[in-house]
Amino acid sequence: MNPSMVSVSGAAEVISACDGVLAQGGPQEGLHFVPGDVTGLAYFLFVPTRVLSGRVLVSVHGISRNAREHIEMFKRMAQDHGALLVAPCFTAAEFPGYQRLGNKGVGPRADLALIRVLNDVHVRTACDTSRVDLFGFSGGAQFAHRFAFVHPQRVRRLSIGSAGWYTLPDPAYTYPYGVSDAKGLYGARLNLWAALRIRVLVLVGEQDNRVDDEELNQRPMVCRSQGPHRVARAETWVKAMNTRALSAGQGGRVDLQLMPGVGHSFSQAVLVGQLDKAVFAHCYA
Amino acid sequence: MYRKAKLQSLASLTELTSMSSLSADDFHDPATATGGEADANILPGLAAIRRGFATRRAHFSSVARLTVDEVRPQAGDLVLAEITSLGQHTRLELPDGRRSQLYVGDRIVVTYGNRYAPDQFEAEVPADMGPCHLVAAGGIASRLIGKHARVKAPTRIKPVGLLAREDGRALNLRDWSVEARSIPKSLPPVIVVTGTAMNAGKTTAAASLIKGLQYAGMRVGAAKVTGTGAGGDFWQMKDAGAVEVVDFTDAGYATTYQVAPNDVEKIFVRLLSHLGGMHLDAIVVEVADGVLQMETSELLMSSAFAFYCQRMIFAAGDALGALAGAQWLQQRGLRVDALSGAFTASPLAVREASTALGLPVLGKKSLSDPDIAVSLLSGRL
Numbered sequence: 001m002n003p004s005m006v007s008v009s010g011a012a013e014v015i016s017a018c019d020g021v022l023a024q025g026g027p028q029e030g031l032h033f034v035p036g037d038v039t040g041l042a043y044f045l046f047v048p049t050r051v052l053s054g055r056v057l058v059s060v061h062g063i064s065r066n067a068r069e070h071i072e073m074f075k076r077m078a079q080d081h082g083a084l085l086v087a088p089c090f091t092a093a094e095f096p097g098y099q100r101l102g103n104k105g106v107g108p109r110a111d112l113a114l115i116r117v118l119n120d121v122h123v124r125t126a127c128d129t130s131r132v133d134l135f136g137f138s139g140g141a142q143f144a145h146r147f148a149f150v151h152p153q154r155v156r157r158l159s160i161g162s163a164g165w166y167t168l169p170d171p172a173y174t175y176p177y178g179v180s181d182a183k184g185l186y187g188a189r190l191n192l193w194a195a196l197r198i199r200v201l202v203l204v205g206e207q208d209n210r211v212d213d214e215e216l217n218q219r220p221m222v223c224r225s226q227g228p229h230r231v232a233r234a235e236t237w238v239k240a241m242n243t244r245a246l247s248a249g250q251g252g253r254v255d256l257q258l259m260p261g262v263g264h265s266f267s268q269a270v271l272v273g274q275l276d277k278a279v280f281a282h283c284y285a
Numbered sequence: 286m287y288r289k290a291k292l293q294s295l296a297s298l299t300e301l302t303s304m305s306s307l308s309a310d311d312f313h314d315p316a317t318a319t320g321g322e323a324d325a326n327i328l329p330g331l332a333a334i335r336r337g338f339a340t341r342r343a344h345f346s347s348v349a350r351l352t353v354d355e356v357r358p359q360a361g362d363l364v365l366a367e368i369t370s371l372g373q374h375t376r377l378e379l380p381d382g383r384r385s386q387l388y389v390g391d392r393i394v395v396t397y398g399n400r401y402a403p404d405q406f407e408a409e410v411p412a413d414m415g416p417c418h419l420v421a422a423g424g425i426a427s428r429l430i431g432k433h434a435r436v437k438a439p440t441r442i443k444p445v446g447l448l449a450r451e452d453g454r455a456l457n458l459r460d461w462s463v464e465a466r467s468i469p470k471s472l473p474p475v476i477v478v479t480g481t482a483m484n485a486g487k488t489t490a491a492a493s494l495i496k497g498l499q500y501a502g503m504r505v506g507a508a509k510v511t512g513t514g515a516g517g518d519f520w521q522m523k524d525a526g527a528v529e530v531v532d533f534t535d536a537g538y539a540t541t542y543q544v545a546p547n548d549v550e551k552i553f554v555r556l557l558s559h560l561g562g563m564h565l566d567a568i569v570v571e572v573a574d575g576v577l578q579m580e581t582s583e584l585l586m587s588s589a590f591a592f593y594c595q596r597m598i599f600a601a602g603d604a605l606g607a608l609a610g611a612q613w614l615q616q617r618g619l620r621v622d623a624l625s626g627a628f629t630a631s632p633l634a635v636r637e638a639s640t641a642l643g644l645p646v647l648g649k650k651s652l653s654d655p656d657i658a659v660s661l662l663s664g665r666l
Binding site for chain 2: 038039108109111112113114115116117118119150151153154186188189191
């Protein structure tokens with residue numbers, strides 16, 4: 001028995017923090033839960049039957065903190081592509097401000113915690129986690145695109161689903177509204193120009209256009225600069241990113257995909273809007 | 286002319302028999318007096334001789350003789366020596382921190398010790414009392430093995446004799462080490478600063494953290510566990526607000542190079558036990574040199590270190606050094622809580638390191654911020 005990794009199916013399969021790679025008896029296929037005793041951030045790890053691509057998709061939950069559901073919804077596609085899935089668990093107690101990476105001392109730095117998880121996955125599986133595919137839904141989408149701004153070199157493809165609001169690629173606004181002055185991140189710099197080179201897919205349900213959503217950021221500054229609801233805000237951000245990329249001579253790399261018949265629900269986005277297929281198609285295009 | 290004439294008379298001291306007494310004329314030189322303790326029993330004139338910072342705990346009241354011939358010096362032995370030529374070190378750091386100018390012919394009291402300094406000298410305690418070198422400004426006598434290409438040759442010294450008691454036993458720094466106590470169960474949190482190498486920014490990080498914790502209203506103690514006896518780091522931590530600063534010289538060692546691993550671990554425990562009785566809120570410990578340095582490596586792997594170290598800051602000169610060092614520690618089961626060091630002056634290097642390791646990077650300003658310092662202490666960063 002190994003105390004730091006638990007097979008979630010119930011059988012007590014465990015591996016220690018330092019135990020090694022897949023080929024050396026590391027985590028076998030299936031779903032595992034890795035407590036945060038080493039990295040400071042617990043996570044679910046899904047290992048496919050055959051690790052074909054060696055690639056890793058990180059899926060970040062929203063404020064419902066449904067990390068396991070993310071694994072369940074993505075594992076069929078992960079199995080088909082032979083990709084590992086990682087779903088970090090940003091608990092409300094430990095990471096209250098994870099959507100903004102723990103800005104201004106609101107909990108620890110969530111982006112750094114995810115990097116430690118990626119390094120831990122590499123130690124456990126030998127899969128290359130120096131660059132990963134990154135997806136986030138709702139609050140997780142906020143986290144994901146901000147992570148890409150701060151750590152673009154660790155993101156291969158970025159997919160963001162139904163973010164409530166965005167950090168605009170605009171140096172005129174301070175972080176988290178724009179990309180200038182990230183004092184709240186202890187001096188971290190947002191690397192806009194490298195982030196603009198990442199291929200991004202933005203997904204949002206066509207019905208995710210309610211303006212009276214209690215979970216939606218209703219600050220006048222956000223409504224004024226990004227729009228009244230998630231669809232409008234996604235359109236604003238995609239346009240802003242592509243415009244900024246063009247002005248940098250890089251060409252637009254951000255696509256928007258609306259999901260018909262889908263509101264603000266992760267499971268609905270997968271089951272009705274086929275978000276899982278869209279994300280993997282984007283990652284492996 | 287007076288000085289020169291006196292030197293000639295003193296030169297004959299090395300030719301004396303193995304037990305020798307000095308005359309007042311040999312030592313009395315008010316121009317070089319340190320203001321050290323005056324004691325009627327002291328070897329005549331010794332109090333007026335300047336001595337290095339590393340000897341600061343020694344009380345000259347117990348000095349009665351010099352031993353000269355057929356003596357094999359040991360690390361920590363106190364030696365009266367004469368400057369024969371000036372090199373890299375042209376000043377001697379005194380116990381009060383003043384860096385006193387040296388001249389050829391000056392006599393000083395220093396201590397034998399092995400020296401490990403990648404940016405300066407490697408040197409070891411010679412097997413005899415023949416000419417050797419001043420290899421650290423804090424007053425370390427040793428014989429050069431090798432030096433960094435960019436530093437001058439070391440200042441040369443000629444030992445006159447070991448300071449000894451009446452019975453002839455050489456006096457050693459161990460005679461004045463802090464008392465060994467048991468470590469209290471209520472030992473305050475211990476934060477360790479280690480790094481890639483000499484001049485990686487460890488002491489700056491330690492001092493900044495001390496300042497941050499002091500700003501938060503805490504009583505902070507500091508210790509430098511390994512290294513070479515010198516005041517630079519000591520005073521920096523003192524100036525930052527540490528209510529008590531101790532180093533390995535307080536445990537009786539002039540330096541820790543080539544000290545047995547078990548003894549380095551004992552130094553760590555002894556210094557912690559001393560600080561543990563001082564009603565502190567936090568203890569900041571600096572481990573000298575890089576993790577590849579033998580004594581440092583052994584200490585980091587020791588059971589005492591694993592037991593008492595609660596937080597660790599790793600200081601590096603560049604981002605890749607931070608990555609390699611932190612991974613080296615993590616591979617050995619040691620958790621790094623934050624990165625710091627000279628590379629934090631470069632925003633680009635900060636970005637590279639944090640993205641590679643997922644660790645907070647804290648420069649001087651961040652560490653001296655009370656909120657950040659307390660968050661680091663409590664593991665909430």
